[in-house]
Amino acid sequence: MDLLVIARDNGFDHLLIQTNCLEAVTRLNVPSAGSDVNALVRAIVRMRNTGWITIVRWIPRVENKLADAMAKLDATYDLALFAAAPMPLLPYLVSV
Numbered sequence: 001m002d003l004l005v006i007a008r009d010n011g012f013d014h015l016l017i018q019t020n021c022l023e024a025v026t027r028l029n030v031p032s033a034g035s036d037v038n039a040l041v042r043a044i045v046r047m048r049n050t051g052w053i054t055i056v057r058w059i060p061r062v063e064n065k066l067a068d069a070m071a072k073l074d075a076t077y078d079l080a081l082f083a084a085a086p087m088p089l090l091p092y093l094v095s096v
Contacts, residue, residue, distance in 0.1 A: 004047050006081055015054045020061040028056045066092040 007015055019025060027033060027041050034045045048054045061068075069092050085093055 004044065008047065008050075008052070010081060013052055015052060017054060017056045018059040018064060018067070019056070020059060020064060020067075022058050025056050025058040 004015075027036055027038070028044060028048075033041055034049075036042055036045070066089065069089055073086060073088060
């Protein structure tokens with residue numbers, strides 16, 4: 001949820017959320033997600049319905065090398081917004 005708040009507060013209006021948790025993707029993408037029994041799911045749905053364009057997509061863990069590389073970064077980063085990608089992540093980023 002913190003990442004969504006950071007994205008919103010920094011003006012990101014298009015957001016692609018990728019996770020290897022198929023249950024989370026399923027629960028967030030069903031039409032009834034706004035009435036889910038889980039308060040976090042309902043909160044995420046409310047945030048997604050505030051004028052954003054968001055996509056929640058499942059990605060197998062073995063295919064998400066960027067997330068794996070980010071998890072291995074020095075723990076001093078904690079939760080942060082970078083002006084530029086940290087050097088260890090550059091090989092995993094694709095130019096558009």
